[in-house]
Amino acid sequence: MLRFDWFLTYRPTAREGRFRKLLRRLGPSWLASPGRRIVQACFLLLFATLTFYVAWPYTAQPMWQSSGWTPLSVDSVSGAVVLQADEGTPAPRQGQHVFLSVFENGQTRVFGGFTVASVEGDQLTVHPADSNSKSRLDELAEVFQPCTLSAGDPTAWPSHYADELLRKERVPAETLLSLDPLVGVSTALASRRINPALYFAAAVLLLCAVIPRMFCGYLCPLGTLIDFFDGVIARLGRLISRSNGRSAAVPVSGPRAGRWRFGMLALVLVAAATGTVLTGYAAAIPVFTRGTVALLRPPLTAAARDWHQAPPWKFPHVAAVLTLFGVIGLGVLGRRFWCRVLCPTGALCSLPSLVSLGERRVDHRCVECGKCREICAFDAIEPDYSTRAADCAFCQDCGGACPTGAIHFVPRWSEPEREPSSAAIGAPPEATLGIATSRATASAEPTAPEAALRETIAAAAERSVETPERCAGDRLSAITSRRGWLAALAGGAAGGLCGLALGWGRGRSVAIVRPPGSLPETLFLQTCVRCLHCIQACPNDALWPTGLEFGLDAFWTPRVAADWAACEPSCANCGQVCPTGAIRPLPIGEKRFARLGLAVVDRAACLPYAGRAECRHCVDQCERAGYRAIEFVRVGTEFDEQGRPIEDTGFLAPVVLADRCVGCGQCENRCFTVNVIRESLLEGSAIRVEAGDGKDDRIEAGSYAELRQRGQGDAPPPSPPADAYLPDFLK
C-alpha cells in the first residue's frame, strides 16, 4: 500500500543510537519527524537568505575604475596598446575586460572594450576586444594624456545596485512572500487583476491538496519561528514547575479556541472584494517579513555601516515589530495558537484539505495512550484519535510519537483496514514496540514515562481493543460547523465594513510619493501587502513605511522619504523584490525614466530666490545623479539706467525642467542635508518632490521611457527653419 510516511518510527530510549539521542535533545518533534524539521529549517534559512542577503543592498559596489593610464604605445596594426600607470594606480587582472576612456573638455570619450593581455609592473598591454574598439585605435593614437580603465562603459547609466541584486538572485528574492497563497489571492481579488503571486498561490494550494496544510507544517517560516518559541515557552514552563512544584506548563495542545481563522480569512477576502487589502495585517509571511525587516534592518545596517545610517524608528516600525511579537507571544495560550486559531493564510491552506489526496489513519494497533494528542501542535486529533482533517498539517509528529506504530499517512483512496490483519492479531503489541527486547536485556532501566506506557499497552492488550482503522472525520464538518459558519459570517461582515470604510476614506489624502514604477494609487493600495520588502531592498533607506498621517489605508505602505535619502539612480530593486507587482519590476533602463514625482522649488524659502545667499546644491546634485533636470536662472539682477545688467548682482537660482525631472529627490535630500541640518538656514527643504496628477508616472503597463519620449516630443514649440550660419551680408 502506498504510504506517505516520513516520520521516524518510535524506539524506546534504551535502544536509541547517537543520532536519535541528538534528535531527542533537540526536542520531541525533532525525534518524531526530523525530516519535517529539516524542511522547516531550510525554508527559514531560505527566508533569512533572501531577505537579509539577497534583498540587502549593501553588497553592491560601483563599477571598478582606475585612472592614470597613459597610452605609451598604440599599434594600429597589431592592435596592441601599452599603457603606463601613474604611481599607486590599481591595475586590472590579466584577461579582464576593460573599457578605455579619456576625460577631456568636460566630456568622457570612450574607446571601447579591451582585453588585458599582460600586466608587467606598472605597464599593461591590452588588445581591442571587438571590431568597434579596433576601429577606434586611430582615435586612441591621438591621445597622449592619462586614460581611465573601467569594468564597463563609463558613459552608460550606472546600474550597480540593480546588477548586484540580479547577480545574487538565483531564486527570486520575494519567493517566500509569493508562496503565501493569501498574498496572491487577496490582492488579485482586490485589484481584479492577475499578479505574479497568484501563480505561486495556485501552486501552493495545489500542493496543499496533495499534502494537507503542507504550507503551515513545512514551508511557513513564521510557523517555524512559532514552533521554536513554543519550544522555548514549554521548556520555561517545565523549569518553572520544577522550581516551585506547581504545574506552570502550557497546555500541550491548547483548548479548542475555535477556528476563528476561517473568520479571519472571510474578513480578508470580503474586504479584498470591496477593494481593500487587509492581507498585510494578518497573513503569515507579510507579518513575518515586516516584523523581521523592521526589527533587524537597523542593527544590520549599523553593523555593515554605522548607526547614523539607520533611519530612526517610527510608529510603523514599532507596530510591525509588536505585531510579530504578539503573534509569537500567543504561544503562551497554546502551541501554534496563531496558526490554529487566527491565521487567515492557515485557513486558506485548510480549504484544499477538503479534497486533499493524503490523509492520516490510525489502525487497530492504537492503544489510546494519548501520545499523539500530546505531541500534536495543531490540535488535529479528536479524543477518539481520528483526524480533524481541516487542522492536520501532515507534520507526522504523531506518527513518530506513536509507540505502537498505529499511525500512517496514506493516499485518501486507499481502502481503510476494516479488520486487523491476521499477522497483527497474533503478535503482542509490545513486540512491535521493541519493549520486549529492552525487557529481555534488562540492562537499561526503563524510564518513568516508558514504564507508564508499558502499563497502558498491557491494559490495552487485556482489553484486547481491536478497533477498525480510524480515518479522518467528516472533512466538511470542520469548516461547516456552526462555529465555523459563525466565525466566517462575523469575519466577512467585519471585513466588508472595514473594506468599505477604508475604501471610502481613500482618494481624499494628499498624494504620497511612491517608489518608482508603482501602480496607479488605488490599484497600488489594492495590490500592496505592506510587507516592507521594498524597504529592505532600498539602499540608504529612501523608502520608509508610511505612518498613520495619510490614513489607515496607507499604513505601512512604502513612501519616498527624500529628506532622509533619495532614490538611487543605479537601483531598481524595490520593484524587483515586490511579490505582487504593486511596484512593477522594471529594468534599470525603464526605471530611470519612471517619474516618482516632480521637484518643486519653494521660492519663498529657496536661498537665492529669497535673495539670502548663493546656493547651488540642488543643481550640482542633480547633475551628479545624471538627470540634469535643474538649471539656473539669474534672479534679482540689478541694472543701470540703460537696462544693462550690473556684473555680480543677483543670484543664480534653480529652475526644474519638468521634462527631465523624475522626482528622485536627490535635490530635496541635498537641500535638507546642507541647508536644514548642517547650516540651519531653513526650516525644511526648499525644493521638494511632489506627487500627483501630471507630476508622476503611475501606469499599469507600458514603457516609461516611451512615455517620457512622447512627453518630450510634445514639449518644444515647432522651431522655425534654421537660418544659415552666415548672414547674407557676409556671404
Added chain:
Amino acid sequence: MLSKVRGSGASDGFIGAIEMPAAKRRTRGEAWPNGRRLIAVAWAAVWALVLVAASAAQADVVELLSGAKVEGRIVARDAKSVSIETKIGDKLFTRTYPLERVAALTVGDRREVISAGASGSGEPADGPGRSKTNEPSNMGGGEARTKQQVEAMIAELGRTPPDWFESTALNYPKTLDLYWTSPPARVWDNQRYLGQYIWDVVNPNPSRWREGVKLMHHVLSLNQDRPEARRRTMDELGRMYFILLQDFGRAAFWWQQAQAQRGDLSGSDGGVHLAECYWRLGNKQMAVELLQKLPPNFSMIKLWADMGELDRALKLADANASGAYADVALLYAGDACRTCGKYAEALRYYQRAMQVPFSGRGKGRYERNMRRAAANAEAIKLYELLDLSKVPDGTYRASSVGYEAEVYVEVVVKEHRIVSVRVTDHREKQYYASMTEVPRRIVERQSVKGIDAVSGATLTSEAIVNATAKALAAAMKK
C-alpha cells in the same frame, strides 16, 4: 631635435628635445644585475649622442589620411606599417600605423608620398566626414603660427559653421523679442528682452550655450538691415564663442566683423579677449602688439600671466594695488603667480588681497573676491606648498565637510612618509569603498594631489583628501 604631435586629440603644448627612451630603459633596468646596468647606462648615453647628432636637423613626420600629423622619430618601417616615437614631457610615446592609412612620410628632409590622395604641398587630405579632424586646432593649441596663418584661420573658421550647429535646435521663449528692443526703464523681464534672456537664462546654463549661439545667429539674420542691432549681435556672438565655448577662431572672427563696422573693440573686453584669441590661435606677437595698444585693463593681468609674462602681469597689478580696485588687482596678481607656478608669491598676494578694506562700491564683487582669495590661499597651502619633508613625525587630525557632515581623519607621519590615513568619524550615507580606498590611495601615492574620487562617493572622497591635506598642512614646520 624637436618633436611635436599635431592632431585633433592633442591639445596641450608639448615641445621638448628628444632624449633616450628613458622610461623604457628604467623599467627594464630593474631586472638587470648591477654590473650590467652600468654598461647599459654607458651604452645608452653613447647611443643618445649618436642619435642627437644624426637627427639634429629635423623631425620625422607621419601624415595620416585622416589629416592628423605625427612628428617625432620613425623607429621602424616595413612593407605594411610604420612606427614613430615622440616624446612629450618625460614620456616616450610610440604609434604604429598601417601604411594604407598613411598619406606621406617625411624622414629627414625627404618627403615620401605613400597613398594617393595625399597632396604634394603637405596639406592634409580632405575626405568626406573628416571635417572635424581637419579643423585647425582652434582650442588653444600652443603651436606657433604666422600672422597670415592666424588671419587665414580666423577667416576660414568664422565662415564655417561649427560641427554641432546643424544638430542644435533653435529654442527660445515665444515671448522673446528678437530685435534688441530696449526695455523701458526699471523693467527686467528675462523672458522678453534678449540681453536679459542671455544674461539670466543662457549664460548660467552650459546646456543652453550652443542653443544660445544658434539663437544669436538667428537674431543676426533677422537684424541684417539694422546696423546697430547687427553690431550688437556680432559682439554678442564673439563673446559667446569666447567665454562660453572657448572657440577662439570664431570669437575673433565675429569681433573683427563688429570692429570693422564700428571701429572699436568694446565687445571683447576692450580688446583683451581678442588679444587672447590671437595668442591661443598661435601668434603671441599679435596678442602683445594689440595689448600694448590698449588702455590698461584688469583682465590683462591674467592674459599676461597665461602667456608666461609674469613680470608684465605683476607690474600692471602692482600699479593698481592700492586703488579702489585693489582687491581685484591683488587677487589677479595671486592668480598670475599661481598660473606661473610661483606658489609662495601667490599666497602672499592672496593674503594681501584678503586684507583690502571695502571701498564702498561693488559689494557683491568685493565679497566674492574675498571668498576667492581665501579659498585660493587655502588651496595653495593645502596642496601646492605641502612638503612632507617638513612634517615632523606624529599623528595629526583634521576634518572636512563631506556629503552629510564633517569627515574626521587621522594621519600618521613617520620619517616624512604618510604611514596611515584613517577616517575616525563620519556621518556619510553612501560612501562605498571611499573610507578605505581613498586613504589607501593617499598612502600609496604619498601625496594628496591627484587622488581620484571613488565613483559614487565623490564628495566623501574629496572630504577625506581635504581633511588629510589640512592635517598635514597644519603640522608643517614653517
